[in-house]
């Protein structure tokens with residue numbers, strides 16, 4: 001199956017009370033690990049590429065890796081999405097260059113500027129058969145080298161969502177309900193709690209409209225412990241409890257973004273591998289278990305958090 005937009009995926013996810021995983025891809029092993037898991041579990045999947053990923057791996061390489069994955073797994077729908085596009089030009093480049101979905105993230109701009117830029121991207125994207133994710137509210141954490149302190153983060157104002165979605169024409173909306181980018185989402189000792197009341201109020205005002213959660217890695221403690229055991233230093237890395245993500249997936253949330261957990265899975269695996277095989281130097285030897293660690297982590301998310309196994 002050729003790569004697809006997220007339209008059908010989200011319709012089915014909304015109606016079925018589950019969410020589709022959107023996993024960030026930066027190299028071949030990550031694409032393979034994610035799609036092997038999705039393929040075996042018959043799950044729809046979104047592979048997303050950040051501005052940083054394009055700078056690292058090159059647009060063309062990433063598009064061709066994703067197309068190769070779609071050829072290898074013709075039975076599952078795979079979407080190729082731009083994560084956190086920050087300008088019209090970047091979104092246009094990805095629309096022209098084979099992506100099926102783009103995010104324009106103008107959430108740091110004043111409300112009217114966010115609307116104007118999002119509207120411009122939507123018009124171009126829709127003319128080219130591509131769908132658009134927009135964002136309202138500000139998440140804490142680090143994304144594309146921009147860091148937002150927890151006290152500067154702002155929950156989405158539900159009273160704005162209807163006006164925003166109507167005037168921009170966006171196809172899905174990322175909202176801020178307490179998730180956060182990166183591996184250090186909360187201070188140790190604090191109790192993470194998503195604002196389900198904000199999510200509920202947004203979906204009440206936008207019935208049937210797909211909501212997106214960014215910053216949704218759960219930062220599994222077994223990875224953090226393994227990293228620290230084998231020479232790493234990541235004290236106090238904490239993520240979103242998986243039960244809360246599972247609950248969000250049964251509500252209006254149709255897309256859940258996961259990047260940090262991929263990084264942690266690979267890093268934990270590679271650190272352990274080198275500690276146990278100090279004389280090895282063939283990248284295939286240490287990237288093979290790292291790819292398997294990505295696959296296992298993604299399989300767990302698909303079954304236990306997203307609930308999208310068997311939904312392809």
Ligand code: G3H
Pocket residue numbers: 024050051052053083084142143144145181182259260
């Ligand atoms: O939300 C940001 C994603 O985790 C992408 O991160 O810009 O380091 O590729 P990156």
Ligand code: 13P
Pocket residue numbers: 024083084180181182183213214215216217218257258259260261
């Ligand atoms: P995490 O840092 O929680 O994995 O979030 C990823 C993300 O939102 C990508 O856009």
Ligand code: ZN
Pocket residue numbers: 084143181214215257
């Ligand atoms: Zn994000």
